[in-house]
Every structure is written in structure tokens, then in C-alpha cells.
Amino acid sequence: MELHIVVCAGIVPDPLQTLEPVMGPKGPALKNEMMLPAVLDPWAASSLYEAASLAAKNPGSKVWLVSLGPKAKLQQVMMTVAQKVSFELVAIDAPVSGFVDAQATAAVLAEAINGLAGLEKAKLLLFGGWESATRGAGVTMQIVGELLGISDQFMGVDQIEFLDDGSFEVLERVEGGKHQVSVCAGAPALFGWATGNLAEPRNNPQIGMANMRTVMPALQKAKAVSVAENDLQYVSASLPKQQRQTRVVKDMAVDAIARELVEWVGAK
Amino acid sequence: MAETILVLTHADETGSVLTTASLEAVSAGKELAAWLDASLTIGVVAAEASSAARSLAGVGARIFGVSGEAFAQARYASDAAACEALCKAAAATIVLTTGSSRFARVAAGVALRLGGCVDTHVTSIRCENGVEVSRWFYRQRIEAVITRAKRPWILLLDAGTYAPFEGGVEDVKVEQVAVALPAMRTTVIGMRSPELSAQTIRPEAKMLFVAGAGWTKKQSDGQVHAGEAGELILNFLSNTGASLGSSKSLVDQGGDGQPVLPFLTHMNQVGQTGSTPRHAKGLSTCCHGEEPHVVGWRFIGDRRAISLDPNCGWARGKADVVYVADAFKVMARVNELLAGH
Numbered sequence: 001m002e003l004h005i006v007v008c009a010g011i012v013p014d015p016l017q018t019l020e021p022v023m024g025p026k027g028p029a030l031k032n033e034m035m036l037p038a039v040l041d042p043w044a045a046s047s048l049y050e051a052a053s054l055a056a057k058n059p060g061s062k063v064w065l066v067s068l069g070p071k072a073k074l075q076q077v078m079m080t081v082a083q084k085v086s087f088e089l090v091a092i093d094a095p096v097s098g099f100v101d102a103q104a105t106a107a108v109l110a111e112a113i114n115g116l117a118g119l120e121k122a123k124l125l126l127f128g129g130w131e132s133a134t135r136g137a138g139v140t141m142q143i144v145g146e147l148l149g150i151s152d153q154f155m156g157v158d159q160i161e162f163l164d165d166g167s168f169e170v171l172e173r174v175e176g177g178k179h180q181v182s183v184c185a186g187a188p189a190l191f192g193w194a195t196g197n198l199a200e201p202r203n204n205p206q207i208g209m210a211n212m213r214t215v216m217p218a219l220q221k222a223k224a225v226s227v228a229e230n231d232l233q234y235v236s237a238s239l240p241k242q243q244r245q246t247r248v249v250k251d252m253a254v255d256a257i258a259r260e261l262v263e264w265v266g267a268k
Numbered sequence: 269m270a271e272t273i274l275v276l277t278h279a280d281e282t283g284s285v286l287t288t289a290s291l292e293a294v295s296a297g298k299e300l301a302a303w304l305d306a307s308l309t310i311g312v313v314a315a316e317a318s319s320a321a322r323s324l325a326g327v328g329a330r331i332f333g334v335s336g337e338a339f340a341q342a343r344y345a346s347d348a349a350a351c352e353a354l355c356k357a358a359a360a361t362i363v364l365t366t367g368s369s370r371f372a373r374v375a376a377g378v379a380l381r382l383g384g385c386v387d388t389h390v391t392s393i394r395c396e397n398g399v400e401v402s403r404w405f406y407r408q409r410i411e412a413v414i415t416r417a418k419r420p421w422i423l424l425l426d427a428g429t430y431a432p433f434e435g436g437v438e439d440v441k442v443e444q445v446a447v448a449l450p451a452m453r454t455t456v457i458g459m460r461s462p463e464l465s466a467q468t469i470r471p472e473a474k475m476l477f478v479a480g481a482g483w484t485k486k487q488s489d490g491q492v493h494a495g496e497a498g499e500l501i502l503n504f505l506s507n508t509g510a511s512l513g514s515s516k517s518l519v520d521q522g523g524d525g526q527p528v529l530p531f532l533t534h535m536n537q538v539g540q541t542g543s544t545p546r547h548a549k550g551l552s553t554c555c556h557g558e559e560p561h562v563v564g565w566r567f568i569g570d571r572r573a574i575s576l577d578p579n580c581g582w583a584r585g586k587a588d589v590v591y592v593a594d595a596f597k598v599m600a601r602v603n604e605l606l607a608g609h
């Protein structure tokens with residue numbers, strides 16, 4: 001079965017970086033944003049690995065990676081990502097940050113996907129993260145899906161499994177640590193991925209070299225777009241201040257600690 | 269602008285009762301309607317909206333319902349159509365609803381269909397200069413207050429931010445709204461628990477117990493004691509009914525062929541790329557308290573930690589009490605004491 005998998009993946013500041021919001025003329029931004037090292041958004045990254053693994057199992061399939069972000073940052077992130085799995089990059093040069101409106105971002109992504117040469121909607125699996133590490137809204141993929149007319153959408157996906165007739169079983173995270181199990185008749189469908197079950201692929205320089213043949217030209221011809229600000233207005237953006245007066249207990253006997261904890265835990 | 273408020277609710281797995289999170293949204297709706305002096309409508313999505321709506325007795329609002337087998341379970345195509353129909357029937361300008369997995373899956377699609385906008389993970393709403401809402405960005409690292417002029421505006425509330433509405437339970441008048449469903453290509457089969465042995469994620473529990481990678485590291489005797497760690501943890505859970513969380517480092521170990529705790533999955537992970545639970549108390553064990561982990565504790569009230577490292581992240585103003593001690597020994601004694609109770 002040939003699949004056309006389009007992965008939407010943004011970039012985010014490396015989660016280990018310290019972030020500080022600053023108010024600019026167009027609303028909040030991150031202090032020294034351009035200096036912060038970036039990574040591929042973690043959930044979108046797992047969707048990319050799932051896409052690659054699915055494509056490998058289905059000969060004739062193709063994976064596009066559609067990424068919107070400042071060109072220079074995209075290039076930096078692609079140096080690593082391109083070592084992991086094969087894809088064709090579609091780069092869109094635009095500002096990204098948690099504070100850019102998700103609905104406007106989705107409109108730009110949908111337009112780019114609609115314009116992909118050779119993409120067949122009947123074979124389309126649209127992949128992305130169920131949320132991002134920036135906005136964390138869980139909004140972008142749904143809107144892209146709606147704009148492309150896809151009404152079989154799954155969120156918090158950890159697993160899909162194709163059956164012989166082209167239908168597939170999908171596991172979506174729901175409350176209480178459970179999965180909802182559904183069967184969908186087949187493509188087109190949308191998947192907002194959680195972490196899935198695949199480990200991060202190791203860097204493979206050969207894949208990197210093959211990818212670079214399309215990654216560099218894609219970055220060079222990345223169209224600069226402005227993402228509409230819509231009506232979203234920020235009243236404030238701040239770091240939470242929640243410093244606790246920590247009591248550090250050293251040299252207390254195990255039994256005494258245990259008694260104190262049991263009392264603290266209280267009744268069942 | 270005069271606002272018309274709709275609260276969208278759905279039934280729980282039994283199909284006949286509204287979820288707690290839905291009732292929290294009802295409280296938020298009542299509060300906002302009172303502030304704005306706006307009209308309030310409740311929308312119910314369920315197999316049998318009338319029976320689900322019984323927990324809304326005394327709510328003091330019009331109730332619209334969407335009923336039918338197609339709405340017994342969560343599915344994008346049917347739920348989006350149901351929510352769209354309810355929003356239109358209520359002519360809502362502000363739609364409050366729960367950020368449950370069921371409605372979080374469809375809310376943005378519905379907003380687009382209505383020509384409106386959507387914001388998720390809302391943790392509070394205030395009316396200062398119009399309606400302003402708080403939510404978190406960068407996964408609980410930056411909090412912002414936003415407002416929008418566009419309507420309808422759909423707002424998804426994080427669970428635990430409002431007290432659930434408590435009315436009476438009796439028959440109420442439900443105005444049924446018809447929904448034109450597209451052909452369904454997806455069939456919901458049911459629920460599956462990731463592991464058969466123990467249900468460890470308990471959103472309703474008072475306490476969160478978090479295990480870190482230390483449980484599977486070499487201890488002072490130079491050995492790994494993963495089996496013992498697993499027993500201590502499961503014992504504590506069964507003694508207390510606590511919910512189990514994990515650091516990313518620990519759940520990730522499964523992929524590296526290292527000894528792991530077999531009952532932990534990625535769904536237990538707490539933190540920046542994991543969940544943000546809302547238990548009243550949290551006990552962290554064998555965990556370093558690094559920032560990407562601790563942001564997942566943002567809504568945990570009372571926090572204690574057991575770590576061998578007196579300089580761990582928890583000690584720097586992130587936990588209320590840090591016990592510098594061997595968690596194997598402490599938890600073994602805690603379990604003995606709890607069992608003796």
C-alpha cells in the first residue's frame with residue numbers, strides 16, 4: 001500500500017534552556033530567542049519517526065516534512081534531524097514562537113500542503129504532534145485537517161496498525177492512562193501523535209547525505225510568509241513565581257522519616 | 269458586546285452521567301454568565317442526553333442535547349458535528365468546555381467550522397477589560413493572559429480549575445438538537461489499558477507518587493535492585509491508592525534494554541513532555557528534580573521528595589520538604605507502617 005505521509009513539525013527552544021518572556025511591540029517573545037538552540041518539537045519528532053517506519057514497511061510510500069520556522073533556525077535543526085530518517089523537506093520561512101496564533105499557523109501549513117506536487121489526497125496520512133512544546137495548544141493539526149477536508153482525526157496517538165484491506169487500528173490516549181481503540185476505513189486521516197513506542201533513531205550519516213540533497217535546496221527556496229496576527233491579544237506573559245521554602249532534612253533516621261511521611265500521607 | 273454563553277458537556281463512559289470535568293465547566297459558565305450578565309445554555313452530548321442531563325437539575329439554564337448511539341463514544345466526525353450543531357442552536361458567542369481528551373480532539377475543528385477561534389488549557393477566566401483568560405505556554409513554563417475580539421470563542425478548561433457543579437439529580441427539560449451526520453469511516457472499538465497487571469494512573473487520587481531513574485540505578489552495594497523497587501512502589505500504591513507518575517529518564521529506559529519497571533509506560537511520564545497532573549500532594553522518589561520534570565508539578569500542592577542528593581533540584585525551592593535518604597529503606601518502612609494501620 002502506497003502512503004503519502006505529510007508530517008507537520010515545528011521547532012522549539014531546547015527544553016533545557018532557560019526561557020524568559022519579553023514584551024515586544026507585537027506581543028510577547030522570548031528573550032534572545034534567535035540565540036537559543038532549537039530542536040524539532042518532541043511530539044512532532046516522534047510522528048516523523050513513526051512516519052518513516054510506516055513508509056519503510058510500505059514500499060512506494062513517501063514522507064514530506066513540512067516545517068514552518070525562521071530559515072536559519074530550520075537549517076540548524078535539520079542538520080540533526082536529516083541524519084535520522086528519510087524525508088523530503090518543505091520549508092516555510094516564518095517566525096515561530098509559542099505566542100504566534102495557532103489558527104493562523106494552521107492556515108499557512110494547509111496552504112503549503114495543498115500545493116505539494118504529487119500528493120494524492122486518497123493516500124494522505126497527515127502526521128504531527130498532538131500538542132507542541134511551545135503553545136501546547138493541540139489546535140494546529142485539527143485546523144489543518146479541517147482545511148484539507150479530513151474528518152477522521154485522532155489525537156494523542158501512540159500506535160497505528162494497518163490491516164490488509166487498507167483500514168487501520170489506532171490507539172489514542174484518553175484519561176486515566178488508557179487508550180481508546182478505533183478502526184478507520186483508511187486514508188485520508190490525521191494523527192496528532194503522543195510519544196508512540198519508537199525509540200529515537202540513531203544518527204545515520206548516509207541518510208543525512210541523501211537528505212541533504214533536498215534539504216538545502218528546500219531551505220534556499222523557502223518562501224517567506226507572514227503569519228497573520230488575527231485578533232489574539234496578550235494582556236501579559238510572565239514567568240510563574242513559585243519559590244518554596246524548602247526544608248532539607250539530613251541525618252534523620254529512616255524510621256523517623258517514614259513515620260513523618262505516613263502521617264503526611266494521611267488516610268487512604 | 270452582549271455575550272451568549274454555552275457550556276458544552278459530555279457523558280462519561282457509562283453514558284448516563286456527565287463527567288466531573290464537564291461539571292467543572294458548568295461552574296465556570298455560571299460564574300462567567302453572572303459576571304457578564306449573559307444568557308447561559310448547557311449543551312449535552314451523550315447517547316441519551318436526557319439521562320446525562322439529570323445531574324444538571326437546578327442549574328438555571330436552558331439545556332440543549334444531542335442524543336443517539338453515534339454519540340455514545342468519542343469520535344472526531346460525530347463529536348465535531350454534535351458540538352457544531354449545539355453551538356449554532358445556542359447562537360453562542362463564548363463556548364466553555366472541558367479539555368477532556370474527547371472535546372480537546374474536536375474543539376479546534378469546530379471553531380473553524382463556526383468561523384470562530386479557540387484557546388485551550390485555560391486555567392482561569394476573569395472579566396477586567398472584557399473577558400481575559402490565563403493559560404500556559406512552553407509547557408507550563410510561561411503563563412500568559414490573553415483576550416480575543418473574535419466570536420464565537422471556544423475555551424477549553426484544564427481539569428481541576430473549577431469546583432464541579434453540584435445541583436440536584438432529577439429529570440430536567442432537555443431540548444433535543446438534530447445533527448446531520450456525515451458517513452462514518454471510523455468505528456470505536458473500546459478502551460484498552462496499556463498493561464494488564466495494575467492500573468496505576470488515577471487522576472482522582474489525592475496523592476501523586478513519582479518514581480525517578482534512581483530506582484533502577486546501581487545502589488551502594490554496586491547492584492541494581494529493579495525488582496525490589498517495583499515491589500516497593502506497587503505496595504505503596506496499593507496501600508495508599510496514590511497515582512503513579514514517572515520521570516522521563518525512567519520511562520525512556522525501556523528502549524535502551526536496561527532494567528525497567530514493567531508497569532511504567534510513557535503515559536506515566538510527568539513533566540514538560542509528559543502530563544501535568546493536579547493531585548493535592550506529591551511525593552517524588554529517586555528523582556533529581558530537574559526543570560523539565562518539575563514543570564509537570566506546577567499544580568501539585570504539597571510536595572515532598574526523597575533523594576540521596578542533598579543538592580538535587582528539589583532542594584532549590586521546588587519541594588516543601590526534601591529528605592536526604594535512601595528511598596529503598598524509607599519506602600520499605602513506610603509500607604510496613606501503612607500495612608500495620
Ligand SMILES: Cc1cc2nc3c(=O)[nH]c(=O)nc-3n(C[C@H](O)[C@H](O)[C@H](O)COP(=O)(O)OP(=O)(O)OC[C@H]3O[C@@H](n4cnc5c(N)ncnc54)[C@H](O)[C@@H]3O)c2cc1C
Pocket residue numbers: 014015016042479480481482483485487514515516517518537538539540541542543553554555556557558559560561562564574575576577580593594595596
Ligand atoms: C527535550 C526534553 C524533554 C524532557 N521532558 C521531560 C519530562 O517531560 N519529564 C521528565 O521527567 N523529564 C524530562 N526531561 C528530562 C529531565 O531533564 C531530567 O533528565 C529527568 O527528569 C531526570 O530524571 P530522574 O530525576 O528520574 O533521573 P536522574 O537525573 O538520573 O536522577 C536520579 C536521582 O535518583 C537519586 N537516587 C538514586 N538512588 C537513590 C536512592 N536509593 N534513594 C534516593 N534517591 C536515589 C539520585 O541521587 C538522583 O538524584 C526532558 C529532557 C529533555 C532534553
